Amino acid sequence: MSVAVLRFPGSLDHESAARAIRTAGGTAAEVWHDESDLPGGTRAVVIPGGFSYGDHLRPGAIASRARVMDDVRRHAERGGMVLGICNGFQVLCEAGLLPGALRPNATLSFVCRQTTLEVTDPDAPWTRALGAGAHLSIPIKNNSGAWFGDPTTARVALRYVGEDALGSVDAAAGVLDDRGTVLGLMPHPEEACDPLLGSADGLALFQAAVAA
Amino acid sequence: MTTLEPPLHRQLGLTDWEAGRIDELLGRRPTHPELVMFSLMWSEHCSYKHSRRLLRRFPTEGPSVLQGPGENAGVVDVGDGWAAALKIESHNHPSAVEPFEGAATGVGGIVRDILAMGARPIALLDSLRFGELASARSRHLFARSVAGIGHYGNCIGVPTVGGEVAFDDRYEDSCLVNAMCVGVVRHDALLRSAASGPGNAVVLIGNRTGADGIGGASVLASAELDEEEDRRPSVQVSDPFTERKLIDCCLELAGRGAFVALQDLGAAGLTSASSEMAAKGGVGIELDLDAVPLRQPLEPAEILVSESQERMLAVVEPGRVGEVIAACDRWELLATAVGRVTDGGNLLARAAGRVVVDVPARLLADDAPAYDVPIEPAPEPEPLQLEDVPAPSDLAAAWRDLLARPNVASKRWVYQQYDHLVGANTVQRPGGDAAVVRLPGSSRAIALTTDGAERHCQLDPRAGGAAAVLEAARTLACVGARPAAATDCLNFPNPEKGATGWRLREVIDGMSEALRALGVPVVSGNVSLYNESGSRAIYPTPVVGMMGLLFEAAASVTHGFDADGDAVLLAGAATPRLDGSELLGEARGRPPAPDVPAQAALCAALAEAAERRLLRSAHDVAAGGVAVALAESALAGGLGVEVTLPVGRRGDETLFGEGGGRAVVSCRRDGETQLAELFASHGVALKRIGTAGGAHVAVDLGGQPVALGLDEAAEAYETGLAEALR
């Protein structure tokens, strides 16, 4: 039930993510980057979006070396669920917990807009409830959202539908690790958990985290 | 100093009279650092010496005002124990020198003004004016300013939810970059900048001090930009990552009650921050310049006036200094005790053990001279003779071309580069009328807009000032909000020349009249004068930032047509005119003066209709007239419309004429009677003009059909701006 939400200097979406977790029926615990351990009882970890360390050097690079990441790695190795959103996805790739890297968008600019995603790998705890082919309306907002990796070996969990994927290989919007328990997602489900804001399609991902 | 050089005070921008006045007030000659400090604090930028007297004409009071002008930001009650802080500020000249960093640091500065009130910044808006995009320089300034605004706002996690962009030759030499920020704070957590408690520590938080922008306030922001002379100060590089840490850390400390007072460091840096804090509190401040963390070796005067960004000054009880420094350490922010609050009222600074500055803080902060500007009316312009305006041969083609003009076309190219969602409270995104942002943890929301009416202000400044305010209010009313408070940025040319001083006064009076009619106080603002080069002066450009309230975020109304068969109506009675319109494309003619009470009534009717959930859409009729408003509502809803309009004097005037204050609204067919009754009870005209539906935007103009396919309209509207930038 308890989901850890990491916080680095420059994290921006930790509160929105915590709110989404609560909406999904869970409890959220904010964890400072300099902690050596995740709180006891942590069932899933969310690395929220933002500009950790100002995106300096490479997005996610500096945060991926934070102390708490050692315990996130142990948690993942035990098969614990981890969701990295946007900057969190970048952190997970930089930490080697997900394959590939995220490069600047083909537009070389920040892009904020609503996108449609399709579930392309339903065999993971993150996507199982959604099912293959499910469509989600979720916004993207990033500078470096183009995934670069080998789609023949990586598990692409979600793809952009019918629009320019900003240079992402295989139109990948979300990538899983081999086991399917670590998910990196460029779009922001925490911005899509309330019909008042235009969509509640993102809630399913937080429900998956809470069910862990 | 060679004999050829003018005396130092003149190089610093002080007149001989002002230099004499400083001697007189001090009873001695100032030291070198003191003279530099006076030159900045008495500059136009810091002291408002040419506008201060006129600003008193604004209405600034109201039952919900918790803080009016005079603090870092104005603050109003928004219910449920929350207060909202708002302010707009210009960064015009720095953006003309280096658009990316200039615009970015402009955002940084306004955010720190909000933070200084103890408020959490929750929304940004940007109001921009550039030369026509046919000019390579204007394309560069525009594109880089947008990139800079996005860079900063995105990185600090404050959504940029709205703003405006307009292009006109008049801004070719002097572009305008105004940024507005809104923050929220619990009533009981509101901070102010008055220092108090002799013995308390003065703590500098944030970036090290470098040679950034030294001379900036006096030289850069108060003089006309002159290409011949290179008096560029060292450009400020934006550091939004540090700003975000400042926000997080200062709010954490403010939440624990660790600050006695808080103030950002803006123009004139440590000098203005410390002298204003001291003067407001009626106390003194002593600074130890040797303690200030530096990025490079600097003279005492330079340390005192450096405009290095991302710095805040806090007054802290001695017993809590350790706690403040520890919290900053955790955020990897520098925090250094650099002085203390004293009795008396002097600002005193020591360097290398010597006293280098010792002046009454009040002289710096409050006693700058105030000047009257010459009031010389401009000749009254003649209304346009319709015969002098060639009628478009093909009205549909004119409509399509208008939709593609950068001043009308979708600004998606701009706002797509801004994170307008972060925080997960953005109920209405950019692209419609006002933005709607839900208050944290509440079902209430605020609506936000910035608006100007510069061509109108050029032609008839009093009417134009009123028109700018009314347009802002109408924009809020269209989403269902009731206007609650305003902030304004008065961007003008040199007020000492020609009719500019008169226009400034007229604009302020016109704005004030409309604000009073709406019951909206001005709680903060900014003035940017001297926006002219040797050959070109900007239009008088008051930018009105307005905040409205919605009791139910869920009751907000969008501008897109909603359903096939909905009734489409025109609210407000006004005669459209081409004078100063976007179709005309220049400030020529004399737009009709707005009927202020009638427009205030329109706003009230729209808000009430939204609250009673009678509207399916509402959209302000602005640039491009009713034809553009209809097309925009159709495109936003993905649904065509068929209307009939009386032909009036001429078809192009009926379709594209502006002015007066109107809105295109739609409602369920069975809700039409109720809506009509509501508008009638407000004495506001409401006329059914047609029906939503189909794949065309079609107008029957007294029997003559004028229509655009939705695809065709979308193509023009969606690609117009990007095409112009190619």
Add this chain to the structure above:
Amino acid sequence: MSRVVITVMPKQGVLDPQGQAVQGALARLGFSGVEDVRVGKRIELSVTGDDPAAAAREMCERLLANALIEDYRVEVGS
């Protein structure tokens, strides 16, 4: 105290959008005959210690370069 210069460049074969954009922008400005533009980073720093080159290489391995997409080079000055 040694002055160290670290160069980090996108790997050959990895698309370099920034390089491509610069190439396009140069062409639009009228610079002809510009090809094969690649944009990387130059990091200058001062290091104490006996083996600054080894220290800098370790910094690259652990943080400054992403081996998946970037190559690095270390030069030690005076």
Add this chain to the structure above:
Amino acid sequence: MSRVVITVMPKQGVLDPQGQAVQGALARLGFSGVEDVRVGKRIELSVTGDDPAAAAREMCERLLANALIEDYRVEVGS
């Protein structure tokens, strides 16, 4: 065809937030004695024409470097 290397660095005295962030990160990773970190750009390109150095300098003036906050250097290889 000449190979040209352009180095663009933040001017002395101008704030370098990226350098600051990298310096902090290296310290947290336990690298001691690292100071004065500055991060700039390295642009490699091929140019045809007689005077590649002059061409490259012009590119810097017009596009690649921002004279207000950056210094640049051009080296022409083989």
